[in-house]
């Protein structure tokens with residue numbers, strides 16, 4: 001796992017955006033795995049800027065989102081489909097027919113999960129998956145104790161996640177307690193994973209993920225098994241890591257090596 005520690009959330013978004021730009025420039029029909037929540041918003045803004053400056057096109061890109069609330073249709077302002085349209089898709093040239101978000105109001109959610117898996121497979125698989133991390137170490141809505149081999153499925157949200165996400169809902173508004181989420185096994189099949197984490201509320205989860213044991217108690221720790229993960233942190237999210245100096249040293253050495261090769 002490559003651990004990159006930067007000074008603030010803006011630098012994290014800039015770094016993340018540059019990974020996406022390189023990916024889409026290298027493969028115009030990339031299959032991107034996308035995430036919702038507060039963390040990716042700045043990154044999406046930067047991708048919109050890249051598109052507006054004429055530097056990048058998403059015309060051939062296909063995207064799959066990690067998760068969706070069950071019980072919300074795509075036109076509900078709190079749904080993740082709505083979020084993706086409002087934060088990214090409405091402002092770039094991606095063909096919305098090629099943007100996939102699990103269907104929150106499917107008549108049969110179980111077959112919707114199977115269809116989602118099939119659609120990912122038929123696309124050739126995810127080239128680059130963006131992830132955030134929950135305070136409890138979840139990825140997507142794979143809460144602690146999720147099977148590390150899980151596939152896209154219906155998942156109950158923990159009280160902690162419901163409380164964390166309550167800020168997006170109006171007082172008294174229906175807030176779902178169920179979701180459809182890509183499984184951990186699904187996420188692990190992505191060719192490359194980019195996780196962003198910012199702020200001190202993520203420091204405990206980041207520490208458990210990077211320096212703790214591989215355990216379903218911290219689903220993000222499963223990324224220790226993946227060959228190509230970039231974890232990009234601001235200094236607050238990295239504040240509880242024991243080996244910060246080592247991660248910084250490795251980054252410096254990597255840069256020197258790349259300068260020598262290219």
Ligand code: PGA
Nearest residue numbers: 037038039040132133134
């Ligand atoms: P956040 O959520 O970006 O809103 O902090 C991340 C997550 O729960 O995966």
